[in-house]
């Protein structure tokens with residue numbers, strides 16, 4: 001599974017990191033960092049993260 | 063940077079009844095300094111600084127201290143307040159969000175659009191007189207309340223009782239919290255019983271609806287307890303009601319001042335979503351979002367001590383000329399995001415609903431109420447923390 005976040009949209013709200021802490025994380029500065037190719041077993045929570053993002057910046061390919 | 067030295071910062075008495083948070087004095091202060099001091103703590107006035115502090119790891123949501131500031135430290139009200147998701151932090155907060163978020167999914171809210179449209183049309187059709195209305199009691203309030211009734215799957219004719227209790231609980235916002243407490247706790251008790259009945263009903267008879275989704279919400283083996291469900295429902299009744307009513311009233315205020323934009327919205331209803339964003343940029347009901355420093359830290363040149371209350375002034379930031387130039391009100395413009403729904407971990411849970419219902423209501427209103435003007439008798443909440451019209455009589459040219 002391939003995950004991309006459109007960083008021109010992302011506002012660092014961190015809702016994705018709440019939904020899927022295994023894939024998304026906020027660094028010490030409060031900025032988003034994420035794993036671009038998470039394991040297939042994480043699909044449900046990654047979909048939840050994409051769903052919940054307030055600015056709908058998360059895209060899942062494949 | 064002398065303008066940002068602590069003693070040189072502008073000062074506002076935000077408890078003074080004549081204070082206006084959108085006044086020229088505030089806008090001038092923003093040009094001198096990114097922050098001001100107030101009797102509650104710090105106020106942040108500019109877009110970039112607000113955007114950083116809204117999500118800053120050293121800050122938490124700051125409303126938790128309100129009841130105890132007012133001398134209310136125990137009893138049902140204090141308990142309920144503590145249970146409130148807005149007042150939770152860290153893993154406890156994350157767990158509640160994880161369980162509640164899916165019920166607010168934008169995918170599920172899309173299905174409600176035809177019902178929002180039908181509701182708006184019905185309310186406009188039922189205005190008592192042609193060419194005039196009292197916008198709050200004839201539109202904004204029943205619309206906000208019945209959207210919640212639709213979400214909760216309760217009969218829409220029960221909205222009145224529920225919204226009366228919600229309004230009573232709203233007294234808790236005021237400085238008379240202590241005197242109003244018995245009334246508030248009675249209303250809270252009724253809403254609790256109402257919520258318990260709803261929850262019990264959906265457990266027995268699951269439906270394709272919002273309450274069923276919350277009742278069935280689970281993550282791995284974790285679920286919301288009965289107490290969490292009931293606190294959550296009462297919170298939704300409360301959190302979605304005043305806010306939506308006030309924001310719709312403020313939208314009308316802004317459009318009355320911009321008749322060309324109102325006509326444009328009537329012609330191009332697909333601009334409803336952008337109209338909501340543009341209104342919330344220049345005229346947000348939540349005039350400030352509260353944060354509290356968890357530990358000492360330095361931001362820009364300013365040392366902020368643990369425990370400091372920081373109010374993020376959303377209108378001042380939304381009209382910051384550094385970001386929006388001369389910032390004409392323009393529902394076709396591409397804008398940076400506003401802060402009317404707060405942000406970060408506590409970002410409004412109900413924003414997809416609020417955005418969707420308001421972006422259906424506004425174009426329908428624009429089409430039916432041509433050339434609206436504010437008539438005699440408007441009454442307003444103070445222009446501070448949360449604001450909006452209490453009464454908003456309008457005259458207009460009716461159209462179909």
Ligand code: HEM
Nearest residue numbers: 147148301302305306309348403404405408410411412416
């Ligand atoms: C125009 C309407 C609305 C406005 C302006 C609004 C605004 C806000 C703001 C500013 C916050 C605080 C965010 C922060 O501290 O950063 C918030 C939080 C919240 N809102 Fe909304 N809101 C609206 C509608 C709704 C609706 C319809 C619901 C529910 C159905 C809702 C439920 C909530 C909840 C539960 C929270 C707390 C979230 C948390 O702490 O994690 N709101 N809202």
Ligand code: HEM
Nearest residue numbers: 124125128231232234235297298300301302348350351352
């Ligand atoms: C989901 C439910 C609610 C939502 C979304 C909501 C929304 C808000 C927002 C957006 C603010 C200003 C932003 C902030 O302080 O961060 C606020 C402040 C406040 N709310 Fe509400 N509200 C809700 C329920 C309530 C209830 C039930 C009460 C009282 C019973 C209440 C009392 C207050 C008070 C006293 C403040 C000012 C606190 C302060 O600035 O320190 N709110 N609320």
Ligand code: SF4
Nearest residue numbers: 010011013014016053
């Ligand atoms: S929820 Fe959306 S906006 Fe927030 S950090 Fe994640 S991707 Fe960015």
